[in-house]
Amino acid sequence: MSTERxxxxxxxxxxxxxxxxxxxxxxxxxEYVEGGQEFTSALQGAGWRVTHLPAHAIETGFPATEEELAAYDLVVVSDVGANTFLLSRAVFGRSASEPNKLARIRDYVLGGGGLLMVGGYLSFSGIDAKANYGPSPLGDILPVEVLRTDDRAEHPEGAPVRVPAPEHEALGGVGAEWPPLLGYNRTRPRPGGEVLAWVNDDPLVAVGTAGKGRVGVFTSDMSPHWAPPPFMEWSGYDPLWRALASWAAGA
Structure with a gap:
């Protein structure tokens, strides 16, 4: 029996x-660019199989059934807004009805799946509040509260990270000294969620449960520009993502 995640x-x-x-x-x-290679490499190095569905392919490539979605141990949403899931060409162009993809992710988590949301200009609330996850089906299951305004915090000088719970299994034993970040999405702690790392006075890493599943957030980028070279080259980069992914997946 395969144990591949x-x-x-x-x-x-x-x-x-x-x-x-x-x-x-x-x-x-x-120019067309796909990011997340370093994140994918980190998970693959720990035995994960990662399927990357770029933003433009979500409309047609998203798992068609509950069973297909449940085949994954973890769903990672990174830097793509809620509208991409909600407004297909059928819905927007022809006023056709179809299943709500974000509701399906929520139900997947409530049934025991794992979810990780990673920050970016189109994560959480996002630039000009266009990511708009607060009122979406994912808003209530995240371990942080999504703002309803532009939530970006830009820090070209570098924002320090504070880690009050370095021993938590979701952090992978990377310690309390993390490289600073150039920005992140501002959120608020939510009752029932646990903030494991802070950037300035805002949550950076938070975890929680929803139904039978687990949910984690990392409110900055998994890659540039908010994650600068010292963070990308940090010895804790791979262990952090592996641990956070494993915790969210319940593995």
Whole structure:
């Protein structure tokens, strides 16, 4: 019997369309990027199988049935807003009805699945509050309260991390000295949740339960720009993600 753990990473991709103006003339360039490679590598190094579903593929590639979703030990939502799950072309363009993907993730967790939300410009509330997870089906099961305004905290000078519970199994024994971060999503602690690490005076890592499942959050990036090179190269990077993923999955 296989003991391989499976994670579904949702998001962590973007397309940049640029206009270059040079005097009278202009031209455009377009670049598509997929992030999260370091996170994926960290989990794969501990025996996980990671399936990455980029933001644009969520509409058609999201597990079609409860059984397909339940095949994963962990769902990771990173830097992709609630609208991507809620507004497919069928719903937005043809006013057709279809199952609510975020409600299905919530039900998956309540039934015993694991969920990890990672920060970014389109996580939690996000830039201009466009991520909008607070009123979504995931809002009430997170171990932190999502704000209803733009929640970004930008700290180009570096925001210090404080770890009051370094011994918690979800932190992987990485200690209390963490590299500073360049930003994060502001949230509020929620009763029933446990904050394991703080950035300035806001939650950075928090964990909790929902129904039969477990939920964790990391409110900064898993990759640049909020996670600068010293954090990405930190010896605690891989152990932290492995431990947080394993805790959320109940493994």
């Amino acid at each position: 499976k994670a579904l990473l949702l998001g962590e991709s973007w397309t940049t369309h640029m206009i270059h103006q040079k005097g009278f003339d202009s031209f455009t360039t377009t």
